[in-house]
Amino acid sequence: MASSRYTHAIVCRIPLSFRTRGEIDLEEAKREHEAYVNLLRELGLDVIELPPDENFPECTFVEDTAVVCNGIALITRPGQPNRTNETENIRTVFKKELDIPIVEIADPNAKLDGGDVLFTGKEFFVGLSPWTNEAGAKAVAAAFPEYPCVPIKVTEQQHLKYYISVAGPDLLCVSSTKESQEILRRIEREATFSYQTLTLSEASAANVLNVNGTLIHRAVQDCPISSAVIADKIDVPRQTLQFSQLGKYSTGLTACSVLLRRTKYIRNL
Numbered sequence: 001m002a003s004s005r006y007t008h009a010i011v012c013r014i015p016l017s018f019r020t021r022g023e024i025d026l027e028e029a030k031r032e033h034e035a036y037v038n039l040l041r042e043l044g045l046d047v048i049e050l051p052p053d054e055n056f057p058e059c060t061f062v063e064d065t066a067v068v069c070n071g072i073a074l075i076t077r078p079g080q081p082n083r084t085n086e087t088e089n090i091r092t093v094f095k096k097e098l099d100i101p102i103v104e105i106a107d108p109n110a111k112l113d114g115g116d117v118l119f120t121g122k123e124f125f126v127g128l129s130p131w132t133n134e135a136g137a138k139a140v141a142a143a144f145p146e147y148p149c150v151p152i153k154v155t156e157q158q159h160l161k162y163y164i165s166v167a168g169p170d171l172l173c174v175s176s177t178k179e180s181q182e183i184l185r186r187i188e189r190e191a192t193f194s195y196q197t198l199t200l201s202e203a204s205a206a207n208v209l210n211v212n213g214t215l216i217h218r219a220v221q222d223c224p225i226s227s228a229v230i231a232d233k234i235d236v237p238r239q240t241l242q243f244s245q246l247g248k249y250s251t252g253l254t255a256c257s258v259l260l261r262r263t264k265y266i267r268n269l
Helices: 016-021 026-042 081-098 134-143 178-190 224-233
Strands: 008-012 046-050 066-069 072-075 117-119 124-128 149-153 164-168 171-175 196-200 209-211 214-218 238-241 258-260
Touching: 008 026, 008 081, 016 026, 026 046, 026 238, 046 081, 066 081, 066 117, 066 134, 066 258, 072 081, 072 134, 117 164, 124 134, 124 178, 134 149, 149 178, 164 178, 164 209, 171 178, 196 224, 214 224, 224 238
Parallel strands: 008 046, 124 149, 171 196, 214 238
Antiparallel strands: 008 258, 066 072, 117 124, 164 171, 209 214
């Protein structure tokens, strides 16, 4: 849905157990998340906030639990076994609050994290990473057969969208690191369509979020060089967010929301 207008965002507040992920300023992380949610609302989205779940320290990173396209939600099967049950809450939201059709993954051997699923608006690229396997990529292809779906090997210890993301229609954002450039070459070899690229020097700057024509990227405090390049090269509305704490243990800005377009009225519950 890179080129469509979103109507809703699903987010999840930060649990206290997030401290167990490593060295992190929990209060600063909460401030970053609050600013993130407020910005989504300012951009016109109806934001559904899930409560924090202390049993799942990484529950804030809801991107990994679902892939939504053309009014259908594919419930993922997170690659880390301790995250599997995170999908229950978002499944409930789709069923009871949004009335969106759900697709479940039938293959018990499949692994799929949403952070490995890159949708350009024309085709899917699915990163084969420590969290996503070939069976997971096949599940994406089966759920959305109207689009080409290409598995892309990610040999590094990050999700695909850490290295490359969608900055706008037919525009991919990538960092200048060796890892990102190699993944970009793999995508260019396999892509059905052609894309322009915006190359940034800081690795964490490559993950951006495009919401209804506004490009959200890391603030100058986090990525000073890349922030200046984006301001110079991109002639669209822009917003910046500090993400220093949440960015330590996530794909990046895309990780904290599931964005979707909903066209039907909510049924009476």
